[in-house]
Amino acid sequence: MTRRYDLQVHTDASPCSSASPDRVAAAAADAGLDGIAVTDHDTLANVDAVRDAAPDDLDVVPAVEVTTTEGHLLALDVAEAPPQTDPLTVVDHVHEQGGVAVLSHPFDTLRQYYETDLDALADAVDGVEAVNSRCVRSRFNERAAAFAAAHDLAVTGGSDAHFPMEVGRAYTSVEGDGALADAVRDGCVRPSGRGRYLTGHVATKFHQFRTATSRAVTSLTSGGFLRR
Ligand SMILES: [Zn+2]
Ligand SMILES: [Zn+2]
Numbered sequence: 680m681t682r683r684y685d686l687q688v689h690t691d692a693s694p695c696s697s698a699s700p701d702r703v704a705a706a707a708a709d710a711g712l713d714g715i716a717v718t719d720h721d722t723l724a725n726v727d728a729v730r731d732a733a734p735d736d737l738d739v740v741p742a743v744e745v746t747t748t749e750g751h752l753l754a755l756d757v758a759e760a761p762p763q764t765d766p767l768t769v770v771d772h773v774h775e776q777g778g779v780a781v782l783s784h785p786f787d788t789l790r791q792y793y794e795t796d797l798d799a800l801a802d803a804v805d806g807v808e809a810v811n812s813r814c815v816r817s818r819f820n821e822r823a824a825a826f827a828a829a830h831d832l833a834v835t836g837g838s839d840a841h842f843p844m845e846v847g848r849a850y851t852s853v854e855g856d857g858a859l860a861d862a863v864r865d866g867c868v869r870p871s872g873r874g875r876y877l878t879g880h881v882a883t884k885f886h887q888f889r890t891a892t893s894r895a896v897t898s899l900t901s902g903g904f905l906r907r
Contacts, residue, residue, distance in 0.1 A: 682713035682853045683871075684848060685846055687744065687753060687783065687811065687837025690717060692725040696841040700728035703843055707737055714738030716755055716837070718783075721746055723760055740859050745769050746785055750793040751783035751837075753808065754859040770803040779805040779863045781835055786822040787814050801830035806863050810836035810870035812848040820874040824873070833863050836870025841854030846872045 689696040690703050696719075698706075707715045714737060717726045723741055742749045747766040754761050754769070757778035761769045772781040781803055785793045790871040793800060807827035807887035814820050827834045838848040853862045862868050 680854075680856055682738075682856070683711070683847075683850045684714040684716065684738070684776045684853055684859060685710070685742070685756065685782070685838050686740075686742075686849045686889070687690050687808065687813070687839045688715045688846055689719055689744075689839070690725040690729060692719040692722050693744075694720070695842070698841065698843050700725050701729045701732045703840075703846065704729050704732035704734075704737065706737075706843035706846040709817060710736050712737065712847050713852065715724075716740040716753070716859075717741040718742045718744040718753055718755075718837070720744050721760055724758070740780075740861065741781055743795055746791070750785050750791050751794065752804075753781040753783045755779045755781060755863065756858070766793070766800055767803055769802065770800075777860070779860045779861065781806040781808055781833075782823070783808050784811040784814055784819065784839070785826065786817075787811070787819040787841075789815065789819075797826070801832065804832065805866070806833035806835050806889055808837060809834040809868070810849045810872060810874040811839050811853055812837070812845065812873050813839040813873070814875060817875045824870075833866045834870050835858050835863065836874075837874070842882070844878075865905045 717729050726741045733753040743751045743760045746763045754773040761772040770780040798876045808828035836849040838845045840846045
């Protein structure tokens, strides 16, 4: 049996997202996913809210997208947010609590990425995110896939959704019916879906524009400008 998990989804516990836990859970169910990892930046704050809102057959993996001193790192199946420190220490922290560590968009040079200690990192982590829908250049994902192949690491995919409509754009196919973390450790995962999806960035701009416009309208009307 193969299940589909979107292994990188943000909610409004991340500063750059306004997606409520209810809407994220509904979007994941609508997309027909079997599971999602809630990967807010450096916090597990909304995991329980997403799980409460999710249908019973949607597996909600408690996770964190950790801001390390280099790139971002997905800590999957963790109970505690790891410290924002050097990547190898973060990986140790994830393993100590039984989770799996996956490099998140590791070579996306338009965002936070990894430059040093790549061999040590490859030895330490459990996997590499090789399809991230928010990588605007396909070579960022291609380099991640090549790095994973060279080091015999598991490869995952995630939408990196910051809006509900993005959930499931990329995902991870998971073989078997065991725990997600075990499947990553065993390499029974492969990434699928769209690795280069610009609409999410357009939606971010639209969201900022709409917020600014509604603030302007509110200040006009509350100032009595339109009623005069
Ligand atoms: Zn990231
Ligand atoms: Zn992210």
